Amino acid sequence: MRRTALNITTLKTLLVAIGLAYSTIAAAGITLVQDVHVFDGTAGHEHRSVLVRDGVIVDADYHGPAPAGARVVEGKGQTLLPGLIDAHVHAFRHLELPLMFGVTTQVDMFTSVPIMQELTKAMREGRNQGRADLFSAGTLVTAPGGHGTEFPITIPTLEKGADAQAFVDARIAEGSHFIKIVMEDGFGTHHFRSLDAATVKAVIDAAHRRGKIAVVHISTLANARTALEAGADGLAHLFPGTAISQEDADSLAQLAKAKHAFVIPTFSVWESMAGIKASDLLDDQNLSGMLDKEERAALDTTYGQTPQPALLTAPSIVTAALRKAGVTILAGTDAGNGGTQYGISLHHELAKLVDAGLTPREALVAATSAPAAIFNLGKRGRIAAGYKADMVLVEGDPLQDVKATRRIVEVWKDGESVNPLRAEQRRHVAEEAAPHRSQALDLPFEGRISLLKDGKLASPFGTGWMPSSDRMAGGMSDVKLDVRPGTETDGGPGAVMAIQGQVRTGFAFPWAGVAFVPGVSMQSVDLSAAKVLRFRVRGNGKYQAMMASNGMHARHAVSFDAGAQWQEVAIPFTAFTGVDPTAVNMIGFNAGPKPGDYQFEIADVRLVDR
Numbered sequence: 001m002r003r004t005a006l007n008i009t010t011l012k013t014l015l016v017a018i019g020l021a022y023s024t025i026a027a028a029g030i031t032l033v034q035d036v037h038v039f040d041g042t043a044g045h046e047h048r049s050v051l052v053r054d055g056v057i058v059d060a061d062y063h064g065p066a067p068a069g070a071r072v073v074e075g076k077g078q079t080l081l082p083g084l085i086d087a088h089v090h091a092f093r094h095l096e097l098p099l100m101f102g103v104t105t106q107v108d109m110f111t112s113v114p115i116m117q118e119l120t121k122a123m124r125e126g127r128n129q130g131r132a133d134l135f136s137a138g139t140l141v142t143a144p145g146g147h148g149t150e151f152p153i154t155i156p157t158l159e160k161g162a163d164a165q166a167f168v169d170a171r172i173a174e175g176s177h178f179i180k181i182v183m184e185d186g187f188g189t190h191h192f193r194s195l196d197a198a199t200v201k202a203v204i205d206a207a208h209r210r211g212k213i214a215v216v217h218i219s220t221l222a223n224a225r226t227a228l229e230a231g232a233d234g235l236a237h238l239f240p241g242t243a244i245s246q247e248d249a250d251s252l253a254q255l256a257k258a259k260h261a262f263v264i265p266t267f268s269v270w271e272s273m274a275g276i277k278a279s280d281l282l283d284d285q286n287l288s289g290m291l292d293k294e295e296r297a298a299l300d301t302t303y304g305q306t307p308q309p310a311l312l313t314a315p316s317i318v319t320a321a322l323r324k325a326g327v328t329i330l331a332g333t334d335a336g337n338g339g340t341q342y343g344i345s346l347h348h349e350l351a352k353l354v355d356a357g358l359t360p361r362e363a364l365v366a367a368t369s370a371p372a373a374i375f376n377l378g379k380r381g382r383i384a385a386g387y388k389a390d391m392v393l394v395e396g397d398p399l400q401d402v403k404a405t406r407r408i409v410e411v412w413k414d415g416e417s418v419n420p421l422r423a424e425q426r427r428h429v430a431e432e433a434a435p436h437r438s439q440a441l442d443l444p445f446e447g448r449i450s451l452l453k454d455g456k457l458a459s460p461f462g463t464g465w466m467p468s469s470d471r472m473a474g475g476m477s478d479v480k481l482d483v484r485p486g487t488e489t490d491g492g493p494g495a496v497m498a499i500q501g502q503v504r505t506g507f508a509f510p511w512a513g514v515a516f517v518p519g520v521s522m523q524s525v526d527l528s529a530a531k532v533l534r535f536r537v538r539g540n541g542k543y544q545a546m547m548a549s550n551g552m553h554a555r556h557a558v559s560f561d562a563g564a565q566w567q568e569v570a571i572p573f574t575a576f577t578g579v580d581p582t583a584v585n586m587i588g589f590n591a592g593p594k595p596g597d598y599q600f601e602i603a604d605v606r607l608v609d610r
């Protein structure tokens with residue numbers, strides 16, 4: 001039993017590493033940041049001392065001695081800012097990554113409902129340390145076949161003339177913090193069906209009837225005007241264009257002003273569309289050195305095939321016009337899209353807003369107090385007594401040069417330093433970049449890794465086999481693992497693992513099954529001597545084989561069917577897309593993610609070269 005407990009701890013550690021589980025470290029304690037320049041969310045103050053206790057800023061202008069037990073941080077020559085807020089992301093992965101770059105809150109414009117619900121619950125229960133907070137629109141409101149339906153998740157859509165109030169109420173029941181509406185006719189040669197003006201207005205009115213903000217995705221001047229006329233609280237983008245008349249820009253700005261609407265220009269994603277990479281981020285080792293290969297690859301790409309910088313002319317001119325008219329501008333990246341990355345891209349967006357005419361102070365407001373107020377995010381976005389201790393300490397003065405936000409000294413989330421996570425991320429990136437020194441493990445006899453020893457489940461190497469469910473990550477699924485000897489006719493030699501899983505909702509990716517950990521503790525193991533995962537199975541439905549590598553940072557599941565008769569399944573390692581066979585951390589067989597009761601048996605698991 002002791003061994004099992006150890007194994008579960010190992011697995012839990014691995015899960016924490018990939019952000020499936022959340023940190024349970026509490027007791028953030030007392031921190032005093034001393035003699036620091038403070039940007040409080042609206043203005044700068046020299047020589048302040050800020051006192052934090054149990055995750056909350058208790059005094060933003062503290063004059064007393066350091067309280068007993070306080071960690072004192074010298075802030076001379078540095079600036080303390082509120083944790084940054086990205087007002088436009090799609091947060092379906094990398095939930096810990098924003099923190100590495102000082103982004104402590106994300107406003108999400110469309111993600112899967114279980115992810116939204118899991119984060120909302122964790123935040124409500126005060127256990128969302130170690131990853132960015134999320135306020136999400138959940139499922140967006142789009143037409144059948146509209147933008148948002150092209151992704152591999154099935155979403156409800158709104159037919160013309162259908163009951164907009166019922167649709168909005170269903171989103172609110174799911175937990176949507178605000179309502180996101182799509183007006184999109186297409187990009188390039190790709191055409192979408194779009195909601196028409198009357199439906200957009202009906203949805204906006206329905207949201208307002210429930211006290212919810214309605215944000216409209218647009219990508220043309222015409223749709224921007226229509227959305228504002230319909231009463232949108234804000235625009236989720238501006239629009240690309242090689243030219244726009246000053247008259248059109250000013251007229252749109254006046255309309256937005258008259259309607260008290262805000263605008264999130266999202267230069268970062270428009271640059272990607274225009275074929276322009278954020279080379280300033282990629283070239284800045286201090287920043288992009290925090291991204292692993294996969295995370296960097298997403299940033300080091302563009303949607304547009306050829307660079308067309310002229311397409312940024314219209315959003316730049318309109319942003320300047322909005323500023324002149326006094327319209328609230330928010331900093332949002334559309335991270336989750338190609339050419340962007342969570343957290344890091346916000347620093348690029350801040351620079352783009354300044355290029356478009358905002359002062360550094362205005363750009364910082366657009367990424368702190370303004371989105372917090374607009375989106376009703378509670379006590380965040382300011383360095384002030386009673387506010388959440390989400391903070392970033394940077395070298396220099398970003399009110400003079402906004403790029404100073406990139407020189408991060410320390411990040412706090414809920415009063416807890418994120419620097420240990422930042423150090424862990426740097427270690428992970430360095431390890432990945434180092435020449436591979438490990439040696440391929442010799443495969444065991446016939447490749448078999450599911451053994452029976454003294455009537456118990458065993459393996460020829462590694463930590464071995466263990467039951468595995470999302471319970472260890474806070475989910476509700478249960479699993480029962482029984483082991484018996486196999487015969488030649490019954491699953492082959494070695495152990496037969498009989499798995500009973502109750503997969504329950506309550507976690508973003510529910511699962512219940514059995515896992516094999518090939519390394520001792522968290523070590524990766526080079527299994528490249530094998531090319532294929534072979535096993536025998538019988539069951540009553542659809543299951544998943546999962547493989548994870550590189551400290552669980554890369555992982556992929558492959559579905560397989562199993563019926564009442566034993567059958568052999570062979571999955572080539574190449575089917576586990578993105579997983580590195582020279583650095584494997586886990587192989588698993590799971591029921592889920594669809595909720596339900598599952599039974600299946602796995603036997604004769606082998607790692608073979610063909």
Ligand SMILES: [Zn+2]
Pocket residue numbers: 088089090109334
């Ligand atoms: Zn978006």
